[in-house]
Amino acid sequence: xxxxxxxxxxxxxxxxxxxxxxxxxxxxxxxxxxxxxxxxxxxxxxxxxxxxxxxxxxxxxxxxxxxxxxxxxxxxxxxxxxxxxxxxxxxxxxxxxxxxxxxxxxxxxxxxx
Numbered sequence: 001x002x003x004x005x006x007x008x009x010x011x012x013x014x015x016x017x018x019x020x021x022x023x024x025x026x027x028x029x030x031x032x033x034x035x036x037x038x039x040x041x042x043x044x045x046x047x048x049x050x051x052x053x054x055x056x057x058x059x060x061x062x063x064x065x066x067x068x069x070x071x072x073x074x075x076x077x078x079x080x081x082x083x084x085x086x087x088x089x090x091x092x093x094x095x096x097x098x099x100x101x102x103x104x105x106x107x108x109x110x111x112x113x
Contacts, residue, residue, distance in 0.1 A: 037078050059079055
């Protein structure tokens, strides 16, 4: 078995200065129903709709929402795939609430005031 080295064991490339970190521009997610997804984030959570685009050669319809006042970021970018698999709730049989390992991510948290 190959041993994975911690990130700190890798030498830093100092030949180029890294661009300044300004946060996350957007997170891309899959939605089975783009209209319902956009409606939820707009009508329930009060997010602004950035755009809704028609299907193209490379992907289905897609759209984005963002918190008001965050004009330099897209926020959440949804790609519509009506046949996308549905995932169940997290596994609660072990100690604590653990995310399922077959999902692409554990959760998405929204910051509040």
